[in-house]
Amino acid sequence: MFAKNTLASAVAAAIGVSAVGVAQADSVFFPYAAISQTVTTIASVINTTANNWDQAGNIATTHLHYRFYYKSGPAVNDLLAPCEEYNEYLPTSQYDIQTIDLGGIFAAETAGVMFNDPSINNKWAQTGRDYAFGRNVAPARGYLYVDNSDGTVTDTLAGEAFMFEFGSGAAWGYQAYNSDTASYIPAASESPSNVAIMPFDEITTAFFVTPVDGDQAPDFANNYRARVEFVTSARGDLYDRDENLISGTIPQDVVCVGRVEAADMLSDGTRARVVDGGWARLWNYRVVPNATATSWVPAEFAADNSAVISPSADRNDWDDGAVVIKLEYNLGGTLNGESVGGVFNNSIMFAPE
Amino acid sequence: MILRILSACGVIFLGSLAFATDEGAPAVSLDPLGAELMDANGVWDASSDSSGKLWLAYYDAGRLLRLRGPDGDERLLVPDDRAQAPSGLALTGLRDGAAVMWRDKHPRKGLYFLTSASEDAKPAEVGDDTEPLARFVARSDSTGDVHLLWYGEKLGEPTGSEHNLYYGRWREADPAATAPELVMPGIYPVMTVKPSGDVMAFSWQPSEDGGRVYSRFRPAKGGEASGENRFQDAVVIAAVPQVTPIVRAFTSGERWLFVWLGQYGADRRDFRLEGAYSDDNGTSWTRFALDDLRGFDVASLQVAADAKQHIVLVVTARDRSANDDSKQNVFALHSADAGTTWSSAVALRRPTPVEQEGGTEDQDPLALFSARNPSVAFGATPGEVLAVWEDWRGIRAGIYAAVSRDYGKTWSTSVSPLMALAGANLGLRYEPNAIFPSDAGYSVVAERYSDDTLEKKRLVRLDIPSSRVVAIAEGAGASPWPGDTEVVKQALRERATAYWNAIKEGEFSDTYEYLDPFFRARFPLDRYLATMGRIKYSQADVEGVRIAGSIAEVSTRIRASIPEFRMPTTGELVSRPEREVTVKNRWLWIDGRWLKEFRVESQDVVFTRY
Structure with missing residues (x-):
């Protein structure tokens, strides 16, 4: 798995078909995927053009370029671990849809390709290749990036994803972002966004954070770093359910992709005093080392070149830096203290500005 | 005698229980305090009056506010045909009785105040047009007056802030409250009052170049007619970029002290427990830092201070300087000179012998279990200090204790819970300070969870006889752990x-x-x-x-x-x-x-x- 990954990346880099080199490509960006023994991610990729690649990355009609950036094993819960890259050209055809179980939990005998997809126009079966990019790296979390060679102004790639916890049947999903370039800065969630926070003892609230960049598909790895934090007024704070401001929030930095517990964004004294939750302004922005490389400070993207990022004096509400998805799920079969007879799992992807 | 009734709500105790946790140790007794069940996070407050009698106020599971007197009688402070309206709670002991304060919408939105002596039980609205929120404090002085400080959101104040602190005083002689006085911007009403009626209020305020901690002094002398007892100008105590809700004011003799948990650095993980004191009624302040706990996030802080310059701080804290993984622990710090100098932070839990309990050289097994919400009090015996806290080393919550005989310099810690109740979970809340000394020993207001869902609780009182305190000091008790034997x-x-x-x-x-x-x-x-x-x-x-x-x-x-x-x-x-x-x-x-x-x-x- 890892050998093929590295080789594919090296080949792609050598022949210059990374996203940076193919500025005219269309792409689709699935900002979050999770894989474990009981969780998987089902991704559907819809391709409406014949302007694609071949298996070597040359302009052709037959292949899409899949890149899965992930952190696995002990790094799964390390917010600051960089991602690794799985890089592969896989068959497609115009007007094709391919639904893939990235974890290979389902469709294990069909290379992760689901729902009786005939290998006729899109000759996926003949390749003998695996679409379940996360099959051998679980547990893992990451994001998926797919591109073709279409240079028209028409959006030719689209996607949807849903996370499936097949132990309980809980699921949630989202629509993937698409672009005419490799830049997904416009996909960043609006910063700040007002977010509701549920009672901590009954419902777990977590944020999936994926930093965005002018090049969302860097070669070999991804170490883009972004920060999320609650800052509702100048006091670094949030509101409880009785309109009381309370201070004591803690920023959390994420490299590539990460899951941040809302409780970890509060000091312990704050957490103890907002047991019923409340609301806050959630900021997200890229961070870069300061001039002396002694700390990470807010960054801003250059207006004329999104690939250029530099330190800023403060966080800005126009430099949104990450896709943020809020997940809420219950712990013990209750909601508002009343039995709900099972688990629930809700997600909200905060929209771009 | 043990008398239990099993009910759908859990186990209800009738009468007093007395348990010895291990053979030979003197018994700690447990008595029910509140008559009604509470939500697990339900708010309560307790205070002693001048004769040492314990008063208690709490929100029951229906969010109705109740006041319990020393004789065990309870009364509702709000009509019993409604719910979900009152919020916030402050209770203070008076010369005879207690005073309660809460925010309510009925009969109109406001801040309500009631003394236990009120015969018609009709509360007075004291917040006027300040748009009070559910955060306030009440402190009584030796004259019987009660000083009130609250947080309000009235717009258009000259401070330019939406969030301000207001002061009022309940005059026992009238009895009535003074008109609210705008004190300064802020969201945490922090105040301490001397027996004379002198008041010092504190606040943290953000600014363009970082935040600052302020004080304002209000002398008691003169009275309203003289115009002297007004708040003096605000004084900057220190530059502090951020604070958490851990802010506490107290006095030691004639000295004023203020302690806060500051957050420094871009990642705000450079937690610093620090403070300042003043000997000139807030004209100038001397700052101090409790650096042993630098990087430690503090979830609770309680203080015991006597009139002879001894101070003991007990805190819930854990190191979050690098990550969020460690468990909470309890620490004590003491000063013998009214806060001029401070001791190192001492972990109140006794380190476990590695070879006995399966620990490693790198990790004491105690670090696997949370301990939190300590309370502390000086005892009747000079030098004696008792600290109690909620400890999860037995997987269930239990109350543990540590005793000092030298004003907090050294500690002896129990390795067994004060009460070993099979199948029960006994805990403490982060506030108020829940331990009350008496001639016979100490009383602790604790929370007993109704069942293992940990969703409901009932307040109980643990009475710890002096003989048990001696046993703790002598190291009596047995660990709840099974041991690491073959x-x-x-x-x-x-x-x-x-x-x-x-x-x-x-x-x-x-x-x-x-x-x-x-x-x-x-x-x-x-x-x-x-x-x-x-x-x-x-x-x-x-x-x-x-x-x-x-x-x-x-x-x-x-x-x-x-x-x-x-x-x-x-x-x-x-x-x-x-x-x-x-x-x-x-x-x-x-x-x-x-x-x-x-x-x-x-x-x-x-x-x-x-």
């Missing part, structure tokens, strides 16, 4: 083997009984049975056992397969061939037996709280 390990192997045998046989009603009680309280048997049986186990061999405190990691080599079944949600056919794997499960020593901790693997969720 006999214990073998017993665990046998229990784990029995569990896996039941799993192989599909006897899931039996395996349910092996699971931790916190899971079983939330997940009834029928729901558990509905989730079991997909995986077929053909072999399970317990291979390894490692014990640390009341936690054990058990390694089991299993052979298992998933016979074909159709997913109810998708219709997908799922199956897995038999394979052999080693699984590691956590077992817990609870109520004198080993139980398997239930973990929702996909969400990494457990139901235990330790």
